[in-house]
Amino acid sequence: MARPKSEEKRLHLLEAAAQAVAERGVGAPTALVATMAGVAEGTLFRYFPTKEALLNEMYLYISEQGWSSVDTSFDPSLSLIERARRIWDAHIDWALAHPVWNRAVTQLSVTDILTAETRAAEMAMFPDVHMLELVQASDVTAGHPSRYADALFIAVANTTIDFAMREPGRITEYKDSGFLAIRRMFFD
Template identity: 45%
Template sequence: MARPRSEDKRNAILEAAIQVFAEQGASAPTARIARQAGVAEGTLFTYFSSKDELLNQLYLELKAGLREAMLTGYPREAGIRERARHVWCAYIDWGVAHPRERKVMAQLTVSERVTPEVKAAGAAAFADVSGMLHEAMATGLLRDHPPAFVGALLSALAETTMDFIAREPERTESYRSAGFEAFWQAIGKR
């Protein structure tokens, strides 16, 4: 009779994957991940049938963590700018607090091993944010950019902001505010 799977082991494998992928990239061997997690490589494949499944599940886990950070305390009834600023600040704070996760998510976002379906599921988790952007465009508050372009602007400016905060943490609020203003100017109508 097969042993029941342990959530602790699954989480240990995912944590090890974050550490190993952050150090070596997504091409790192599963044997190294298993060693880092303190499990046999066969055990890793008990929880994830293939490396691709591990990559896809890790992507979803990272997106879920980011979503939770971004939407905790999300001011649904506030104006568009205030909601956008909340999302921005939460994203920046998450990225600064989780540099390895941020690095791995960037790798997985462009990986062909993460399926389009999984990427769509990861994006769907941010329906509140997408809805806010569509509402802002419909009311004429924002320029009529494709949502993917707005997302790419957000990511690029957020990455720059996080990099500067990591170098000069004493200027966190200054960089976070300047980054948001640059983003808002890029997407907002004047």
């Protein structure tokens, strides 16, 4: 009889997958993930039938952690720009606090590994559907797939994060400048 699956072990595998992807990219072998988690590779496949399933679940798990940090600062009664700024600041703060997770989701977000269901589930976590609609209708992104807007946001966010990590005394300045770029790109 097979042993029951442990939620703790599943989460540990997801976190090891994030570490492996952050270090080696999406091509990181499942054997490395298993080693990082301290389990046999066969155990990994008891929890996740394929590497793609593992990476999709890892992406959603980390996205959920990131969006939960945004939820604490989100206030739908604020203006669009104030809501966007709060989401921006919360995202940058979360990424600075979780650089490995940010690297992992950044790498996965621009691949074809993520399923349509995973992308839809992540978008369902976003606290402001109206904001997403405006971004998709902006002069910059109109007519392009939503992944294009995501990639633009990620590029500005990761540049902001990289410079903020190099110069922690200037985090606020970099967040301000990065948000100005996002605002001009999507909302002006």
